[in-house]
Amino acid sequence: MKTRGVKLLDPVIDMVQIDWLVVPKERCRSSEDEGELISNHFRTPHEPWGPSRAFVQPVSVRRGRNRVLFLQQSGLE
Numbered sequence: 001m002k003t004r005g006v007k008l009l010d011p012v013i014d015m016v017q018i019d020w021l022v023v024p025k026e027r028c029r030s031s032e033d034e035g036e037l038i039s040n041h042f043r044t045p046h047e048p049w050g051p052s053r054a055f056v057q058p059v060s061v062r063r064g065r066n067r068v069l070f071l072q073q074s075g076l077e
Contacts, residue, residue: 004041009075016075019043028068034061042072053077 003023009016021041028034038059048055056074063069 016073019072019074021070023068023070025063025066025068034068034070037070042070043074045072048077 004021005019007018007020008014009018019042021037023037028037042059043056045056045058054074054076057072059070059072061068061070
């Protein structure tokens with residue numbers, strides 16, 4: 001099973017992407033574990049800036065029965 005990757009939402013324009021990470025629930029039992037995984041694997045969120053209006057949104061966390069999914073959207077406005 002693939003546990004990490006990047007998905008381009010529109011490969012033609014190539015302006016927005018989603019970085020994702022899936023970990024077993026045992027590896028992420030508390031909010032401290034979540035924070036550690038986020039700081040190790042994802043970028044710091046920021047508002048659109050610069051001439052290209054690049055942005056990075058905060059990481060969203062979705063919990064399932066056996067796994068935890070982390071998602072972060074970034075791109076150009």
